[in-house]
Each structure stands twice: as C-alpha cells, then as structure tokens.
Amino acid sequence: MKLCITSTGKDLASGVNERFGRADYFLIIDTDTMSVEVVPNTAQAAGRGAGIGTAQIISDKGADALLTGVVGPNAFAALRAANIKVYEGASFTETVREAMERFKRGEYRAASAPSGGPGRGMGGMRRRRGRW
C-alpha cells in the first residue's frame, strides 16, 4: 500500500507537517517495500484551493492512504473522490518514521468527515447561495 505522509522535509527523519494543503513535502511510502518517494508540494503557494491541488498531486502519485494532522473540507471531498483513505491526528512532535510506525500498529483511525473547520479550505469568500 502506498501511504502518503505530510512532511516538513525530504526524508523519514523529518518532522510531520500537520497541514495537508500547505504541507512542504509529501513522503509517499510503499509500506511493503519501504521505498520512499519524495514529492514537493507544488500547490503549497496556491492562492486558492491548495487542498484540492495537493489532493490532485498525491492522487496522481498513486497514494492509497493519507496520514496528516488535519484535512480541510475541500481536500477531504477531493480525497474521497479519489478513493484515498484519510488518517488524521499525526503530530508535528513526531518524525515521519514514527508516524508511519504508529500507522502500521493501527493507532490512527480512518476519518469519515473532515475535522478541519472553517478557515481550512473554505476560503471564507463567496459562500453565498451555494456558489463555489
């Protein structure tokens, strides 16, 4: 399985980045072979829709699951459309390796709804009457 963990750096010793849309790097780890692919977050600086852009990146890289701190509503909808399982609750106090080991022990639960409230992803702008 390909597990994507949001990271502050390029290797497993880097700290977890709790943010998804604005994460620095994604480490895509093949949990069977332990091979790691480093993917810079090119959508990090996006003015809008960083969450959807990042979901596109990790979907294109073939991730099956995402482990991060918090996922906002837009990103969550995109990840759901891409059939990527979302695991939240990873902390910046742990390294990507530690987070991955906890994941393997089953210490994270798959999220069924986005836990990131307004301010994450919703832009705050132009929400009126169902406009995107």
Place this chain on the structure above:
Amino acid sequence: MVTSGRLPPEVIKEIHKKDFKTPVICVTGGKGGVGKTTVSVNLAEALVNMGYRVALTDADVDAPDAAILLGLTLDNPVDVFITMPLIDESQCNACGDCVKACTRNALFLPKGMTPILMGECNGCEACLMACPSNAIYRIRYDISVPKAIGQAMPVVAAYPDAPASLVLRELADRLKDFLI
C-alpha cells in the same frame, strides 16, 4: 436615513470635475471573508450616528453585499451570469489539461475519470480553452445579488453594546480628526 441607488452619469462626471475635498475612507483587502463589508457598513452607520453625511459606495465586483447588511432593496438590480464548465463524460479522455489550466484549483481529476468541479470556480474559462477534445461546455450561472432582501441592520445599530460595536464606534471616533 439610508437609500440605495445609482448616480446618473452626468452627476458622476460633475463630481470628477470638482476638486474633491470630502474625505474618502476606503476599506479594502485581497482576502475574502475578513469583514470588509461588515466594517464598511458599520463604520458608515457609526459616522451617521455622529452626525456626518456619509455616502457608502459598495465597489465589490464579486459580492457587493452592503445592501444585504443594510436590509435595503436594490433600485435597479441587474442579472449577472458567469460561465461554469460542464464536462461531457463521453467526450472527456481524462487527460487532466483542464485541471492544470485551472489556477484556482477548482477542478479535481480522480484517476481515469472525468474531472469534478469542486473548488471555487470564478468562470475564467481557461479549462474550456485547454481541453483538447472540446469536452467542456459553458453553463450560465446566476451570481446576481438577491433582489428581495430581508430585514437586516448594522451591528452598531442593532447591538450597540456588542464588543464589535464598541470597536467600530472607537474607529469612527478616531477617524473624526480626519473628517471635516
């Protein structure tokens, strides 16, 4: 007394000819949802309460909502439409060019499927131009300001003791020095 309406072009022309001495307070900012309209409306209300004559001009091209906050009905509302993309699944080859063209990340492409419009589309039509198989059609999306508006009131008038009202009145008070 607040009224809503449009200035006739000849009046606007006349205003621009004059040496403008009336202070103009501009409330602006790039980020949406931070309270530009809320501050503008309440600041205007607070200044009116202090005895000033105030012209509140809502120049927000995307969401001019001052009338909503003031509970006003617009005199000459005009319907406004923007384009939204409608992607024909049978013509789409899931190449992802439209997703790359979208600078607002409003489109998402689940692997091998038709892109989904899920973000904040602003109707720029870049996706239509980028699509190599002409699979994207225009749909008209109504973004007009609602014509019938319910009762609303600036917070400084409705809740004079609310913390926000105190802040806005203080702001109006400090601006006094700059006003005639």
